[in-house]
Amino acid sequence: MLRRDFLKAAPAAAMIVASTARGGTYSMLSGGASMTDHIQPFQYEGVKLLESRFRQQYQLARDFYYAVPDDDILHGFRASAGLSTPGQTLGGWRAKNSSTVFGQWLSGMARMYRATGDSAIRDKAVQLMMEWGKTIKPDGDCGMRHYPFDKMVCGLVDLQMFGDCPDAIHLLSKITGWASKTFSRENIPARARPDGIYQGRPSEWYTLSENLFRAYKQTGDPVFKAFGEVWLYHAYWDKFRDTAAPSDAHGVHAYSHTNSFSSAAMAYAVTSDPMYLQIIRNAYDYMQNFQCYATGGFGPAETFMSPDGGLGRALEGRYNTFETVCGSWAGFKLSRYLMQFTGEARFGDWIERLLYNGIGAALPITGAGKNFYYSDYRLAGGMKVYNWENYTCCSGTYIQNVVDYHNLIYFKSETALFVNLYVPSEVFWAHSDGEVKLVQETNYPEADTVSIKLEMKRKMKFTLNFRVPGWSSGMSISVNGIPSKDACAKGTWASIEREWTSGDRVQIVIPLSFRMEPVDKQHPHRVAIVRGPVVYVIEADYHEPLFRLPEEDADLVKWLVPDKISGLYRVVLPDGGRVVSKFHPFYEVGEGFPYKMYFDKDQLPVSLW
Numbered sequence: 296m297l298r299r300d301f302l303k304a305a306p307a308a309a310m311i312v313a314s315t316a317r318g319g320t321y322s323m324l325s326g327g328a329s330m331t332d333h334i335q336p337f338q339y340e341g342v343k344l345l346e347s348r349f350r351q352q353y354q355l356a357r358d359f360y361y362a363v364p365d366d367d368i369l370h371g372f373r374a375s376a377g378l379s380t381p382g383q384t385l386g387g388w389r390a391k392n393s394s395t396v397f398g399q400w401l402s403g404m405a406r407m408y409r410a411t412g413d414s415a416i417r418d419k420a421v422q423l424m425m426e427w428g429k430t431i432k433p434d435g436d437c438g439m440r441h442y443p444f445d446k447m448v449c450g451l452v453d454l455q456m457f458g459d460c461p462d463a464i465h466l467l468s469k470i471t472g473w474a475s476k477t478f479s480r481e482n483i484p485a486r487a488r489p490d491g492i493y494q495g496r497p498s499e500w501y502t503l504s505e506n507l508f509r510a511y512k513q514t515g516d517p518v519f520k521a522f523g524e525v526w527l528y529h530a531y532w533d534k535f536r537d538t539a540a541p542s543d544a545h546g547v548h549a550y551s552h553t554n555s556f557s558s559a560a561m562a563y564a565v566t567s568d569p570m571y572l573q574i575i576r577n578a579y580d581y582m583q584n585f586q587c588y589a590t591g592g593f594g595p596a597e598t599f600m601s602p603d604g605g606l607g608r609a610l611e612g613r614y615n616t617f618e619t620v621c622g623s624w625a626g627f628k629l630s631r632y633l634m635q636f637t638g639e640a641r642f643g644d645w646i647e648r649l650l651y652n653g654i655g656a657a658l659p660i661t662g663a664g665k666n667f668y669y670s671d672y673r674l675a676g677g678m679k680v681y682n683w684e685n686y687t688c689c690s691g692t693y694i695q696n697v698v699d700y701h702n703l704i705y706f707k708s709e710t711a712l713f714v715n716l717y718v719p720s721e722v723f724w725a726h727s728d729g730e731v732k733l734v735q736e737t738n739y740p741e742a743d744t745v746s747i748k749l750e751m752k753r754k755m756k757f758t759l760n761f762r763v764p765g766w767s768s769g770m771s772i773s774v775n776g777i778p779s780k781d782a783c784a785k786g787t788w789a790s791i792e793r794e795w796t797s798g799d800r801v802q803i804v805i806p807l808s809f810r811m812e813p814v815d816k817q818h819p820h821r822v823a824i825v826r827g828p829v830v831y832v833i834e835a836d837y838h839e840p841l842f843r844l845p846e847e848d849a850d851l852v853k854w855l856v857p858d859k860i861s862g863l864y865r866v867v868l869p870d871g872g873r874v875v876s877k878f879h880p881f882y883e884v885g886e887g888f889p890y891k892m893y894f895d896k897d898q899l900p901v902s903l904w
Contacts, residue, residue: 331564331572333638334706334713336631337722339410339457342701345719345736348655348882349700355659356697357407360400361416363664368393368400369426375438376430387664387685394443396691397427401450403694405458410701417458424454428466435473441497444474446691448506456513464514471507475522484530487546488598499551501528504558508565520565527562528555532574539580545601549594550618553582553625560632572636579633579642582626589812589823590656590830590881591626591648592617592670604817610893616672620689623654624696627703634706634715640762641786643715646703647764647828650716651740654696656882666690674821676835676891679884705733711758713788717745717803728755731795740807740827741862741880747801754796760788761803764828769806775799809855809864810848811896820897824851824878831864832890834876842868844896 344350366382371392373380384390393400401420408417431437439447447470454463483496495501507523510516531552534541556578563571585602586593593599595609595616609616626649633642649655658667664685671677682689705722706713712724712731717739724731732750739745747759763770763783770783774791783789791801809831811822822844824831845851855864858877866874884890 331567332635334635334708334711336635336702337705337707339406339698339701341723341725342410342705343721344700345721345734347719349650349697349718352655352659353697353700356694357413357416359660360404360694361419365419365423365426368397368423369430372397372427372430372438376432378430385664385686387687388690389664389686392438393686394439395446395688396686397423398443398446398448398450399691399695402446402453403698405450405453405456405460406695406698406702408459409457410698417460420454420458421460421462424451424460424463424466428462431466431470435469435471436477437470437473439470439474441478441500441503444470444478445499445503445506448503448510452506452510452513464510467510468516468518471510471518471522475518475525480525482526484528485547485552487543491546493546493598494548494551499548499554500526501531501555502526502551502558504528505554505561508558508561511565512561523558523561523565526558528558531555532559532571532578535574535577535581536570537577539577539584540602541581542602544581545585545599545605547599549586549597549599550621550625552599553578553593553622553629557625557628557632560629560636563636564632575629575633576637579629579645582629583645585815587645587648588617588672588814589648589825590617590652590670590672591645592619592622592653592672593626594618594622595672604815607814607818607821610672610674610814610821612673614671614673614677615669616677617653617670618689619653619657619667619670620696621692623649623657624692624699626653627696627699631703638708640713640715640760640788641765643762644765644786644828647716650700650703650718651828652830652881654693656884657693658886660690660693664690666693672823672892674891674893674895676889678889679886681886704735711760711790713760713762714747715762717805726755726757729753731755731757739805740829743805743807743827745803745805747803749795749797749799749801751795751797754794756792756794758790758792759795759801760790761801763787763789764805766810766825766828767805771804773802776802808848809851811844811851814893821893821895823893824855826880830881830892831878832881832884832892833866833878835889835891837875839873839875842866842872842874843898844894846896 364382367385370380370382370384404416404420407413451463451467454460479497482500485493485495503526504523507519511519534544556575559571559574586599595613597618600606626645630642630646658679660666665681666687666689668682668687668689704716704718704720707724717737721734729752734748737745763785765786767785772779772789779791781789781791807827809826812825813819814821854866856867858865862880864878
């Protein structure tokens with residue numbers, strides 16, 4: 296931003312701060328708490344991933360995106376603007392230009408910078424933004440319509456918020472002024488398949504509000520708020536105002552409609568209208584009760600299923616069970632908003648399932664934009680494969696997902712620290728009495744123990760909260776070897792308030808055992824095998840008869856015993872029958888490895904010979 300532009304903006308900023316000080320609703324500070332918040336995420340700052348599969352996944356992603364040539368990313372934009380076009384097109388879905396992922400890549404890079412201090416990735420994002428800015432026409436025409444514009448708003452907001460780049464908002468104001476004058480506002484709601492417009496028209500218009508409202512919260516500019524209000528999706532959201540079991544909410548595009556609830560969440564953050572909070576609460580419960588598989592995945596054929604058993608029936612023929620990368624992003628966001636607004640631990644359960652069985656189980660982006668798209672849960676068995684085209688929409692959300700790990704593990708309030716995920720990591724928390732460093736060491740969910748160590752310069756009194764998973768039973772906590780009497784009720788926070796001393800240690804034990812989870816109420820015997828938050832799959836490449844699962848979980852626990860290879864389990868049948876195939880955590884399965892996830896335990900095995 297030029298100095299003269301900054302000086303023009305200063306009075307408006309002062310008015311916003313003054314309004315907040317008088318008790319106004321909005322906080323314009325980057326990452327600041329709003330009056331709608333109960334707890335806050337760390338906004339990517341102060342959280343460090345320690346050695347783990349998640350840190351490795353993050354690093355591989357960072358290195359991939361950093362290596363994509365700037366000239367290739369910018370090629371289509373420059374060609375449309377009549378500028379010199381060094382490099383080449385990205386190909387695949389991005390053969391024309393990178394518009395539908397460009398904003399997401401800027402967003403991910405900005406968040407990486409805030410999370411790790413990686414100035415090289417931040418500099419790449421800023422350079423891309425500045426070069427792209429040269430392709431915008433004088434009137435703000437950036438050549439984008441609704442879908443890519445939404446992603447671009449996100450990227451520019453994040454470059455300002457997390458990338459310390461004020462020029463981003465200058466560009467955002469310019470293109471938003473143009474879009475607000477030229478965008479079609481027919482806003483046709485999605486209609487159920489097979490003959491409807493299941494993404495609405497213009498495509499996915501109902502996701503625009505979230506990032507425009509984020510721009511408003513960040514800047515206080517009423518233009519962003521007014522334009523965000525244009526895209527509120529009452530035609531669909533109102534189905535969830537009074538119920539978590541609407542009969543007519545299915546048949547529409549699964550990812551984008553889940554994503555639309557993040558727009559409702561930001562509408563709540565901006566207006567404080569409790570109607571929006573009730574809508575997203577009910578939407579979350581609808582997802583868990585009617586749309587989610589044991590993995591946390593949803594949307595076979597990218598569609599919400601009918602609540603009369605459609606979820607279970609889809610396993611009989613659909614290979615495209617879950618739009619994994621984009622779907623994980625939508626689930627992460629909705630769950631995080633709900634935790635932030637309500638302070639309730641139960642919303643962390645979906646984050647955990649998607650962490651291990653969704654994005655955390657996805658194949659890495661590689662090569663010339665070869666990316667994972669669908670997870671395959673079919674009854675007959677599936678495999679992880681890359682999409683047949685490069686740089687799909689999932690190449691946009693992949694970078695946002697893996698950096699979001701930094702923003703999902705811990706939450707905070709003025710007097711308490713919340714541990715949502717049990718992942719090797721550390722966090723620096725600025726408590727009012729001084730800084731607290733919490734270090735988390737664990738092999739969870741392969742092992743059941745989590746060790747927490749505290750470091751601080753002086754004794755401090757505060758509360759540590761640990762999420763008790765909704766699936767768990769018998770979780771226990773000890774402090775410095777002494778068992779805690781604090782309750783560990785499933786779906787809540789186990790809270791320990793005391794005066795803490797540097798060197799204090801907390802040990803958490805979360806018992807892990809196998810269980811069978813039915814796919815839906817209409818298919819009580821169609822089950823997945825789950826241990827803790829992790830879905831297990833059996834190898835499907837051996838020529839051996841299938842076996843029938845036991846009726847009870849207690850028997851399943853006896854059947855599955857640890858293999859010599861850590862993390863794997865072999866099957867010991869009570870009749871002495873030999874089973875070569877072993878059970879693996881779904882997240883460990885690699886490309887092209889055949890597996891079977893769902894089983895009909897009430898049917899006898901098919902005889903092949």
